[in-house]
Amino acid sequence: MSRALLVERPGAHRLVERDPPEPGRGEVLVRVAAAGICMSDREVYDGHRDPGYVRYPLIPGHEWSGTVEAVGEGVDPALAGRKTVAEGFRSCGSCERCRCGETSLCAGGYAETGFTEPGAFADHVIVPARLLHPLREDADLRAAALLEPAAVIAAAVRAGRPRPGERVAVVGAGTLGLLAVQLLGASSPGGLTVVDPRAARGEQALRFGATGSVDPAGAAELEGRFDLVVETAGAPTTAAASCRLARRGGRVVLTGMFAPGAAGIDPVHLSLSQLEVRSVFGAPSSAWSDAVRAFGLGLLDPAPLITHEFPLERFADAIALVGGGDPKTGKVLLRP
CATH class of the missing domain: 3.40.50.720 (NAD(P)-binding Rossmann-like Domain)
Incomplete structure (x- = not known):
């Protein structure tokens, strides 16, 4: 079974169990290692995010890292077993802005993992393979969960x-x-x-x-x-x-x-x-490449920012810390 944290509506969540989702054509199934909680997630939970940028019911989680567990049709089988992160914006890849490399300005409509698409507050997350940024074999997946804000x-x-x-x-x-x-x-x-x-x-x-x-x-x-x-x-x-x-x-x-x-x-x-x-709102593909490269070279080390880690079952405790005002609270992670 695969667990997921479902926010049914602002202020209401529950842990659900389901069969592991299966990746479709061009997709991969990733086992989540760690997922960060940021103020955007708190806004989603409290119902304060602009309605055009969230879709309930929702599995949040846009800052995450994991390991590719299965690949769908048309995806390189060699990706299975690779440590990875992935871009959040589901850019179309064909509009004028995407073709100019400005994928965070995609004109195809807003879609983002963890806000309009199922995110990584779960044991597994499915993403398009084209959005993956594979990591080195020795990458610290705990720290890599912060590569989204780094991007x-x-x-x-x-x-x-x-x-x-x-x-x-x-x-x-x-x-x-x-x-x-x-x-x-x-x-x-x-x-x-x-x-x-x-x-x-x-x-x-x-x-x-x-x-x-x-x-x-x-x-x-x-x-x-x-x-x-x-x-x-x-x-x-x-x-x-x-x-x-x-x-x-x-x-x-x-x-x-x-x-x-x-x-x-x-x-x-x-x-x-x-x-x-x-x-800046989000990050284009080029910035993701910069962040992943800096992480791999050791120029970027997000690990010291992490102060708290919780299992999925303690989501309520974790989300309460984010934006709570305690100066000792840094990055809060969920560890499925």
Whole structure:
């Protein structure tokens, strides 16, 4: 039998047992090793996600790793037994945006594992084989479960185009922020400053390779000093604050998920400072390749971010920790 965590509607879940699903043509069946819980999953569970980006009833789980257990018709049999992760967006591969390599902007309609398609809060998950990113044989699958947020940050780094010697700031020291510190550190910045109100997170950022850490009050004294600012917090004021941190002609990349009512970016400051502002939602295939490559080379090590692990049966305890405000809570994993 194969178990799955089914969210029937906001606030209501149950563990179901079923026969293991069978992969169809072009698909693979993956035995899940670990699945991360992020704030998007909490929003799904609480019913706060935009209705256009979720479909109930749902098996959540978009951050995951596992081992290919079976392959469907038309799939290379050699994939069986391979450790892997997979892209979440079910891009069509044929629209103009996909053919330009911008698979996260697919015009074929939104579909994503764990939000509109069955996800990895389960013993098994089925995904199209074309979305797989196989890992090295010695890969740590526990750490690899964080390659989905790492791919988002890899997309932000691609958009930000860091150059050696530049002054870089990362706003927010959660999972995305700390992964950003690792990837941006590989570009040999002249300085890498992290902005976060939590002193403990700032100290962790220093251990991850940041050269400085300040709280938002301290950051106000650094406005206009950074060549590149990568925003990861998604807090009500951080988009506007990130733009103020950038120097004239600087670059800002927004990766946080903002709620309606967040402070807007001052258009006068934007135009007079000639800022380049980009946003990131998910990750295209190229960014996934970057993240998996960095992980395989040891440039990216997500394992220290993991603080809690739970079996599927304790999903209620796990989801309660996410977004609960405890500064000691980092990445929470489900281990089927």
